[in-house]
Amino acid sequence: MKASKLKEFEPIFYPCSIAVAGASADTGKMGTKWVNGLLAAGFKGEIYPVNPMGGEISGLKIYPNLKAIPKPVDLVIVCIPRQFVLNLLDDCAASGVKAVHFFTAGFRETGDPEWIRVEEEMAAKARQGNFRIIGPNCIGIYCPEQRMPYGPSSLLGAAGTVGFISQSGGHAGKLLEIGLGRGIHFSKVISMGNGSDLDSLDFLEYLAVDPKTAIIGAYLEGARDARHLFQAIKNVSPAKPIVVWKGGRTEPGAEAAASHTGALTASASLWSAALKQAGAIEVQGLEELADTMLLLQQLGRIRGNNVGIVCGLTDGGGGESVLAGDACAAFGLNVPPFSEKTKAHLTALLGQVGSILRNPLDISQGYGNTRIVEQAMELVSREPHLDLIIVYENVDILLRFLSAEITEIMNNIFIGFHRRQSKPIVVVLPRGSKEKERLEIEDKFSREGIPVYPTIERAARAIAHVTRYYSRLHKGSTEKSRQ
Amino acid sequence: MKASKLKEFEPIFYPCSIAVAGASADTGKMGTKWVNGLLAAGFKGEIYPVNPMGGEISGLKIYPNLKAIPKPVDLVIVCIPRQFVLNLLDDCAASGVKAVHFFTAGFRETGDPEWIRVEEEMAAKARQGNFRIIGPNCIGIYCPEQRMPYGPSSLLGAAGTVGFISQSGGHAGKLLEIGLGRGIHFSKVISMGNGSDLDSLDFLEYLAVDPKTAIIGAYLEGARDARHLFQAIKNVSPAKPIVVWKGGRTEPGAEAAASHTGALTASASLWSAALKQAGAIEVQGLEELADTMLLLQQLGRIRGNNVGIVCGLTDGGGGESVLAGDACAAFGLNVPPFSEKTKAHLTALLGQVGSILRNPLDISQGYGNTRIVEQAMELVSREPHLDLIIVYENVDILLRFLSAEITEIMNNIFIGFHRRQSKPIVVVLPRGSKEKERLEIEDKFSREGIPVYPTIERAARAIAHVTRYYSRLHKGSTEKSRQ
Structure with missing residues (x-):
């Protein structure tokens, strides 16, 4: 179980190669920023920019499509407009990629039935093509050990023992910045966005067995399968402390969450009760989250409260x-x-x-x-x-x-x-x-x-x-x- | 009433002359630091160092005692050991000083009956001698308009509209430092210590009529005459918003308060109810206090909470x-x-x-x-x-x-x-x-x-x-x- 879970997520956290769809010779494009960020951070694997227009970025050849890449691709980072993503996923299946991360947004979170349907079709294509999806509508994976920076930037801190799962790319980025200043060091940070395929539960199960992660934090607005999530928290929390910040606790917050990641937010008091029951530490904001994870990381077990x-x-x-x-x-x-x-x-x-x-x-x-x-x-x-x-x-x-x-x-x-x-x-x-x-x-x-x-x-x-x-x-x- | 109150406190906030008892040629002595702080801040009045040893500080003659000073003294700042203060007060009465501020500590707050008695005798001497006491056991008066810095330092910000009364010299100093960084500008800051003569009520009554003060803040651990204090707050708060932080709300806090300023702390919930009734804004800490006073100062009245x-x-x-x-x-x-x-x-x-x-x-x-x-x-x-x-x-x-x-x-x-x-x-x-x-x-x-x-x-x-x-x-x- 443990070994298979680690193997399943290896292409996501330790990809040997990353293709960036939507990178181009235009340095202003998001895809180009991703490629340059990976290069600047010293990413340990191969980088393949992909764009039908072809060309070159920072000395790297731009491939016209995924199928043109001569070597296996573990992870694809998608920065193309949303109307092209379904076609791209067909290419992913054909090329045998292992995982696809959608930086691209504009799906379930818009509330538009047409784009909700597209997001569902994306997940279906992943199941058929035997690959996993991170997102859509998210920053994706940060793994300092593999020198994968946070988002389309070269933001990279030292590797540490704190794993973090976030439904908000902004909060995850902010936590990373706070961590850089205060000495919180991360093993992995996951901005998971809408979580159409891989959800908080999946990432939690991975961090639970990841030998590099000792403390787990999460910012969640909702959960697709709350019952299983709380069961997983209950299983993991005796071995690794889990700190959870639930966003969208109030009406204005919940409405924003619906527009943000399309999350269905459950009652805040139900969450609090379930988190307590499961042995998690519930916090109410980003600073409280950082404060608590810092203490867990620096001091570990404290004997008592005198x-x-x-x-x-x-x-x-x-x-x-x-x-x-x-x-x-x-x-x-x-x-x-x-x-x-x-x-x-x-x-x-x-x-x-x-x-x-x-x-x-x-x-x-x-x-x-x-x-x-x-x-x-x-x-x-x-x-x-x-x-x-x-x-x-x-x-x-x-x-x-x-x-x-x-x-x-x-x-x-x-x-x-x-x-x-x-x-x-x-x-x-x-x-x-x-x-x-x-x-x-x-x-x-x-x-x-x-x-x-x-x-x-x-x-x-x-x-x-x-x-x-x-x-x-x-x-x-x-x-x-x-x- | 208003004019007489302003006149009564003029020698305290706008003294024409300050004598510092305990200043000496030794730059390490607290009294010497006070004198140098006043000089560096550009205090607008005369400064008279006092020490039986005589000598000179920064070009100022040190007088052997108060009576030797040829001109009237408005305010005396006392930095001598506590065993000498009663004699000094006799000199104050003889010299017609208007107010005495005791930086010197070690009275009621020690819990020692002998020193409680001395503090009471100090207040009695002030009544007989027709002068007022600030403290003992406090930093005293900060008035940027008069260029009176905070404590034995040259700490001095711009003059503004916020008045602050504090039973803790440390919190008042910290608030001043925070204010320097965040743009809170004070009219007056009063660290009142044990308040054996002039108490929070007296200073509140002054700030209420002070034309330079528009917003009032207070850190209080207790009050000598709570009923009158709350009545005063009720009278003042419609004209000038009053923000109060009550220290010693818990048992460990209240015990520390007793050792700190000898304050008898009343139940926190009683205070909260009375403050609400009186129209004050109650806050729970220094940052909340600063946050609230900053908003009152910068924006004034806000129409509603949309x-x-x-x-x-x-x-x-x-x-x-x-x-x-x-x-x-x-x-x-x-x-x-x-x-x-x-x-x-x-x-x-x-x-x-x-x-x-x-x-x-x-x-x-x-x-x-x-x-x-x-x-x-x-x-x-x-x-x-x-x-x-x-x-x-x-x-x-x-x-x-x-x-x-x-x-x-x-x-x-x-x-x-x-x-x-x-x-x-x-x-x-x-x-x-x-x-x-x-x-x-x-x-x-x-x-x-x-x-x-x-x-x-x-x-x-x-x-x-x-x-x-x-x-x-x-x-x-x-x-x-x-x-």
């Missing part, structure tokens, strides 16, 4: 502590008190005036002394009942009170704790006026594998999602072992 | 439309359909394939053609039932598909519509991998007075807050005129 919070690295810790306590509690995290021993050590370290020597800890009375920061971190990370430490680092304040050098020494202290793996660390870097400096610090943490959030609320929400998932999982496995 | 949304400026509009529709509906905004006439025009402009010709409008089939963007904006802005237009601009996608020059032309189109004031415009610029370019575009819009949000959810939430405030206000005034 968090220690360190605020006020050099100043401003009072308000930060109140905010952090409120935000964590609001998302259901525990902020347990420190032990008496730790409190005594902290009092000796920081003194009582102006300090908050409980959890959230305010170390502003250390005035940014890096030795004090390090000792405070040591004390908090030694608290046995804490599962995770949140460091609240206000870059604006740091750079107002301390030099860039001292700020760097302080950040190296947090990185040192992360490297020693004494306790998982999450850093909150609120945005402000020193955005460029802040982004550089975020990059530095991201490269080290430390998840960074712009607000404590977003960090707390992501931590709550992940700890809840693992606690349900643990409960499930305990119950099973009892049986 | 929004038109333009997505997919060059690509990716399908998912954006679903997201935007969901987000606006989730926050209670209306996304009404376009008129048949507009739909016909849009079809002629964009064609049917791949387009979403409803509201939210997806113009991606214009492929970034600026003439099409302009015409689509024209059509949407002419829809009479729409109160506001949200433009969803994905900078990552724009810069992937279009040149920087075309992107700039497109942004100038939006600015043109904003300048013509045909309809209020809000721009959503989601964050991604091209952060530096995105920030430059955000700056450009901000300078033009167009409010920019990083997510559609945050834009929708702010719009919902503001339109709900104005609709309640309108209802109230209609009811009154009927009586």
Whole structure:
């Protein structure tokens, strides 16, 4: 089962050759952009531009049709007008291609009966011709390992463990861009569009067995076969966490979804109940999706939801502590008190005036002394009942009170704790006026594998999602072992 | 009443002279930083450093004590250790100072009965000596008009119409930093700390009559006299919108608040009910606070909550439309359909394939053609039932598909519509991998007075807050005129 599934999808994710129908010598054409994007990204296989007009692109011969290509074609990317696609599919069948991706749009999503019928005929031709369809109306496949960029561009990040299925090419692209900035690395991203043949269920079944994928995310507006999809999620989620964002939850959203991918959207509350039942993590937006997948990728399993919070690295810790306590509690995290021993050590370290020597800890009375920061971190990370430490680092304040050098020494202290793996660390870097400096610090943490959030609320929400998932999982496995 | 209140607070916000107790020749000392900050910001009055050790700072003579200063002192900023403050207050009374701000901390917030007593004695001395106290345990007063920077720094933005009262110096500082980046301009910012004498109520009463303040924000952990505070909010909110963030809503948050400013926090739900009753806009965090105040400042009154949304400026509009529709509906905004006439025009402009010709409008089939963007904006802005237009601009996608020059032309189109004031415009610029370019575009819009949000959810939430405030206000005034 596993081997056959991997083999079935190999021409899609690891094609040895891609033909691009609709590429031409005109650099403004979409097909041409696809070819140039594949070339610029260093695609590992052969590239065959196809256009009845013939000619050449970037040194590649343009074939007049698929049948003229002398070698086998795994995947065809289709960028031709919709009125020509049925003929093209006959050529695909004749040439023995394995999969066809339709960038071309204008089918079921138009609501026009004629084009709905054409989309159905496309799927029928695929079944007869023994090939698969991705789309229509989508960006298709991104696979950094194979150096397949995202869409008609050379957008390509590092390969990682996160697989993503999306009914929106735009959201998938945005997630990729966010990932590039925040250090989320993908194994595969699939923009599946209308899903006339291969649907979310098919791609989920593939990612479930794909050895390169450890975490699965999905943006779905609807599902063709919701019952089987939820069953698949239930089967996969104990092994690989699945994060789902359901689009079209409201009437204006659902109407837009119908025009977008022709999706029939089911009731949002039914979806929520089914997702919960199936063990998925449901999120409500792109940032929440990215936040959660980032944490899953960087930290993996978190033991529990007892968090220690360190605020006020050099100043401003009072308000930060109140905010952090409120935000964590609001998302259901525990902020347990420190032990008496730790409190005594902290009092000796920081003194009582102006300090908050409980959890959230305010170390502003250390005035940014890096030795004090390090000792405070040591004390908090030694608290046995804490599962995770949140460091609240206000870059604006740091750079107002301390030099860039001292700020760097302080950040190296947090990185040192992360490297020693004494306790998982999450850093909150609120945005402000020193955005460029802040982004550089975020990059530095991201490269080290430390998840960074712009607000404590977003960090707390992501931590709550992940700890809840693992606690349900643990409960499930305990119950099973009892049986 | 109004004139006397303004006069009473004049030495606090517009002091002719400030003495800084605890300034010394040692540049590392906090008092010295205050003096240098005031100098660097170009404070409009006289500055008198005070320290028994004497000496000189940046060319200013250090006076051994307050009584040695030959001229009247309006405001004293206190940065000396807490054990000396009672003696200092005797000097203040003897010298006829008008107000004393205690940067010094370590009083009621410690929970120590001895220091609680000292704080009470401070307030008593102020009453006897006929001067007012700001704090203790706070950053004090920021007034750009008078060139008073925030805290011991030279942080100073442009003067504007937003007044802010905060029980947290850190949050106030962060809001200021956010404001510098996003174009929120303040009339006054007050970090009031423990509020042992002047409390949130006093500052609210001042901002209510301050002609320079049109919008009031507050971060409060508790209130000494909640009944009067809510009454004041009720009186002021019809004339000046008041946005309140209540900290310490949860147990960990409330405990931190007690250690922070010694605030007695009341039940969060009671506060919410009272704030609603009083006509305030309640928000749940710093970003929500900034988002809402930005909208109030930039757009003022918004007629209603019917929004038109333009997505997919060059690509990716399908998912954006679903997201935007969901987000606006989730926050209670209306996304009404376009008129048949507009739909016909849009079809002629964009064609049917791949387009979403409803509201939210997806113009991606214009492929970034600026003439099409302009015409689509024209059509949407002419829809009479729409109160506001949200433009969803994905900078990552724009810069992937279009040149920087075309992107700039497109942004100038939006600015043109904003300048013509045909309809209020809000721009959503989601964050991604091209952060530096995105920030430059955000700056450009901000300078033009167009409010920019990083997510559609945050834009929708702010719009919902503001339109709900104005609709309640309108209802109230209609009811009154009927009586």
